[in-house]
Amino acid sequence: MKIDAAFNAPSAAALLPSKPPAGTAGAGASAPDGSFGAVFASMLQDVNASLRSAEHLSIGALTGDVPLQKAVEAVVSAEQKVQLTTAVRDKIVAAYLDLARMQI
Amino acid sequence: MDALLSASRIAQSGMSVQSERLRVIAENLANANSTGRSSGSDPYARKVISFRAELEEQGGESGIALTDVGRDNSPFRVVHEPGHPAADENGYVKYPNVDPLIELADLREANRSYMANLQMIKNAREAVSALIDLLRTPS
Numbered sequence: 266m267k268i269d270a271a272f273n274a275p276s277a278a279a280l281l282p283s284k285p286p287a288g289t290a291g292a293g294a295s296a297p298d299g300s301f302g303a304v305f306a307s308m309l310q311d312v313n314a315s316l317r318s319a320e321h322l323s324i325g326a327l328t329g330d331v332p333l334q335k336a337v338e339a340v341v342s343a344e345q346k347v348q349l350t351t352a353v354r355d356k357i358v359a360a361y362l363d364l365a366r367m368q369i
Numbered sequence: 370m371d372a373l374l375s376a377s378r379i380a381q382s383g384m385s386v387q388s389e390r391l392r393v394i395a396e397n398l399a400n401a402n403s404t405g406r407s408s409g410s411d412p413y414a415r416k417v418i419s420f421r422a423e424l425e426e427q428g429g430e431s432g433i434a435l436t437d438v439g440r441d442n443s444p445f446r447v448v449h450e451p452g453h454p455a456a457d458e459n460g461y462v463k464y465p466n467v468d469p470l471i472e473l474a475d476l477r478e479a480n481r482s483y484m485a486n487l488q489m490i491k492n493a494r495e496a497v498s499a500l501i502d503l504l505r506t507p508s
Contacts, residue, residue: 334388338381338490342374345497352504 301357308353312346319343373493375430380489382432386420387483389435393418394476401467409457413465415441441466 319339325331393416400413416438423434443466451460 332385332388334381334384338377341377341490341494345494345501348498348501349504352501356504 308350312350315343315346373497377490377493379430379432380486383486384483386433386435387479387486390418390479393438394472394479397467398469398472400465401469403465404453404455404462406455408455410455412445412463415465415467417441
């Protein structure tokens with residue numbers, strides 16, 4: 266059942282940020298096996314990688330090694346990815362709560 | 370790659386190039402009166418910047434890249450100033466071929482182009498945010 270995967274997802278995803286980010290941003294943005302947990306996990310990895318690269322570039326911009334435009338662009342795109350991820354998460358949590366409140 | 374994200378990345382390459390252009394204009398303006406050091410030597414030559422469209426490997430999108438910062442080959446301005454340390458034996462001093470008016474017009478153009486690219490990024494960002502907001506609206 267698909268919903269089971271959704272229920273299991275948060276616990277699996279909570280472990281992810283401690284792992285090293287997988288390569289470059291955008292790697293494996295859509296998991297082929299299609300379970301929500303896997304898709305969300307790869308989404309989180311992607312977000313984590315782009316947040317790290319944004320942080321790296323921001324520090325580079327402060328020291329003058331990286332052009333300011335590049336740093337700003339990285340931060341903005343990371344921000345958008347975070348927005349998208351939280352929006353998807355909120356949607357799933359809302360669906361879960363809807364099911365939990367269902368009258369039996 | 371998402372088209373809106375590519376759009377803002379292309380605009381970002383435009384902004385980088387325009388800021389290089391501003392740097393070259395600043396050099397030209399700052400050196401508008403730099404003469405040579407020894408008698409009869411050439412002064413600062415105006416720098417000219419040129420760009421090219423740069424095709425990115427994956428998406429086939431055209432960004433922009435700096436091609437070259439070259440020198441303007443037009444003749445130098447010659448002024449009769451016998452007392453100047455850089456004057457040649459006839460008392461003529463070569464001044465740079467920089468016209469501040471032209472540099473200022475160029476500056477304005479670079480500035481406007483930068484702002485246009487910035488506006489592009491702003492619009493792409495708004496479009497993406499509005500799209501994500503669709504997920505947030507309670508159904």
